[in-house]
Amino acid sequence: DTGVSQDPRHKITKRGQNVTFRCDPISEHNRLYWYRQTLGQGPEFLTYFQNEAQLEKSRLLSDRFSAERPKGSFSTLEIQRTEQGDSAMYLCASSSSRGGGRQTQYFGPGTRLLVL
Amino acid sequence: ILNVEQSPQSLHVQEGDSTNFTCSFPSSNFYALHWYRWETAKSPEALFVMTLNGDEKKKGRISATLNTKEGYSYLYIKGSQPEDSATYLCAFSSSWSGNTPLVFGKGTRLSVIA
Numbered sequence: 001d002t003g004v005s006q007d008p009r010h011k012i013t014k015r016g017q018n019v020t021f022r023c024d025p026i027s028e029h030n031r032l033y034w035y036r037q038t039l040g041q042g043p044e045f046l047t048y049f050q051n052e053a054q055l056e057k058s059r060l061l062s063d064r065f066s067a068e069r070p071k072g073s074f075s076t077l078e079i080q081r082t083e084q085g086d087s088a089m090y091l092c093a094s095s096s097s098r099g100g101g102r103q104t105q106y107f108g109p110g111t112r113l114l115v116l
Numbered sequence: 117i118l119n120v121e122q123s124p125q126s127l128h129v130q131e132g133d134s135t136n137f138t139c140s141f142p143s144s145n146f147y148a149l150h151w152y153r154w155e156t157a158k159s160p161e162a163l164f165v166m167t168l169n170g171d172e173k174k175k176g177r178i179s180a181t182l183n184t185k186e187g188y189s190y191l192y193i194k195g196s197q198p199e200d201s202a203t204y205l206c207a208f209s210s211s212w213s214g215n216t217p218l219v220f221g222k223g224t225r226l227s228v229i230a
Contacts, residue, residue, distance in 0.1 A: 040222065043205070
C-alpha cells in the first residue's frame, strides 16, 4: 500500500499523559499536513511541513503540541499533558508541491485519541 | 475567518435515487475547492479539485460544479447505491494561503438505504 499511513489508529490515555502519533506520507510528496477533527466538525488545520521545514502553525496548536519532520519523510505529532479537550481524530495528509499549489492532499486513516 | 458551509448536514435516500449537496465558500480570493468522500474507518478519499469558475467534473456517477463568483459548489450523485454512504466534505483554499491549509466544511452525511 503506497498511501498515507498513520500509527496508532487508536489511542486511549489518561489526562496528563503525553502521547505521540506518527505519519508516513506518500514517499514522493514533500508536503505534509496535520489536521484535527472533533465531533460534529470538519477537519481543522494544525500545522504543515514542506520537506523538514515547519512552514505554518494554526493558533489551535497550543504550546502542548509539537510536530516534527526531521528528515523530510515521516512526521510525529506529540501532545504533552493531554487534556480531555484533546480527544479527537488526528489526520495526516501529504501532497506534492510540483505543478503549482492546487495539488490534492491525500489523507491517512487518522489516529483517534480518547483522553479519559 | 474563512467559513465553509455545507448543506444538508445529513440525508437519507433510497437506493436508485439521485441526490445533491451544496458547499458555500467565500467568493473573494478563491484558489481551489476540494471534494472528499469519507467512509467510516477509512481515509478521506479525494474526489475532485476544482479551480475555474464554471468547472464541471465527473467521476462515475458523481459529478460536481463550481461557481466562484457566487461562492458555491454542488456535488451530484446519480442513482445512489449503498456503497455511496459516507460523509462528503468540501474544503476551500484562498489565494492568500495557496494550497496550504484547507478550510473544511462540517460535511454532509449520506445514508443510502437498500
